[in-house]
Amino acid sequence: MRNGIPQPLISHDSSLFSHSSSLIPCSPKQSNMNWEILEHKAARSIDLNEEEVEQLLSLNRAEDLERLYVLANQVNERLNHGVVSFIHNMNVNYTNICEYLCTFCEFKKSADSKDAYILTFEDVKRKVGEAKGTLTEITFQGGLSKFVCFSDVLKLLRQIKAQYPQTHLHAFSPEEIDFYSIETGEPYETIVAQAKTAGMDSMCGTAAEVLDERIRRKICSDKISSDEWCEIIKTGHRLGLHSTATILFGHIEKPEHVSNHLRRIRRIQRETSMFTEFIPLLFMPDKTKLGRAVDSNLDRVTYAFKMIAVARLYFMNDIRNIQTSWVKLGWDNALKSLECGANDLSGTLYNENITREAGGENGEFVPLAKFNSEIKRIGKIPKERDTVYSFQTHYSNISEAGHHACSLH
Ligand code: SF4
Secondary structure, three states, rough: OOOOOOOOOOOHHHHHHHOHHHHHOOOOOOOOOOOHHHHHHHHHHOOOOOHHHHHHHHHOOOOHHHHHHHHHHHHHHHHHHHHHEEEEEEHHHHHHOOOOOOOOOOOEEEOOOOOOEEHHHHHHHHHHHHOOOOOOOEEEEOOOOOOHHHHHHHHOOOHHHHOOOOEEEEEOOOHHHHHHHHHHOOHHHHHHHHHHHHHEEEOOOOOOOOOOOOHHHHHOOOOOOOHHEEEEEEEHHHHOEEEEEEEEOOOOOOHHHHHHHHHHHHHHHHOOOOOEEEEEEOOOOOOOOOHHHOOOOOOHHHHHHHHHHHHHHHHOOOOOOOEEEEHEEEEEEEEHHOOOOOEEEEEEOOOOOHHHHHHOOOOOOHHHHHHHHHHHOOEEEEEOOOOHHHHHHHHHHHHHHHOOOOOOO
């Protein structure tokens, strides 16, 4: 990306991207953004429409981007009062065997790969034992394989819950729910209910990628449709399970695909109010097939800042938490993004496999003490959270309590 806007794609794989000319982002051009209207809307929490989202995502001049970040930061300050949250968590990817062919994924392995694994309960205990203190959250997800049955995964989930009853189990993406629904012949609702009974406390909002069929067909054609993703998420919400909402961006999507995605997420939130946060996931192109279709000049960090700012303005009061990722952006850029509308710095994340497999350099572990000291260093208020940001119910007390750090518990 030059000057903050995605550049045209270079297509190397005709089977994947034979129609990609229609996906080439717009050329940099003078913004026709009406800033007065936008500032009026931001000040009064009035909805942005999709056209405005697309205009904002197409901004490329430094002064426009600066204005966007300032506006997003103002809304963030109004909603979150300078607080930056983070969580003590760990990813447990119970298997990396997967038969799907998502073009952005290097995490998956075939069953006969020397690197393929399926975790046992003993493996999980060993991993969790490496964490310092009690984990607040374990994210429990895995590849999709006929070698891993739903009954086995449920058993593992049950064992983990029994061993760590205080730890919130953030489990299964809608894709896994669909996979196990097909395996067992049971409807989504039954699968989600069984997972909940086994110990699942909330649902992962991953596998959304871009909720637009024009993009899904090109990057994850095996996966459920946008409609099915929304249906499964709403099923979880109906059964009392919060979830995150995500977008995978920085590949072949254009502003109209992003606006379509955001519109669907906001609509669900207005029905259920069960999204805890929005997580823009920057695509890591280095070792992936999809990465070969992305312009290597793309200024990915600027695009990430812009996505965070636009999400903040679009979700306004509907989704109060916009997460930034030190795993994807690196620590320093993640801190900078806290000035662009983000208020959550993700988690300690022991063993973040997926990003590293795709070529990301970060993603190992950051201690809680570093979150605290670094957030203070930039003049914000660190606050350790749980999965559902329960401290925010006490928000009215924050300004009275003053700017000091206090942990969730
Ligand atoms: S993203 Fe998930 S479903 Fe797709 S290939 Fe990777 S592990 Fe499999």
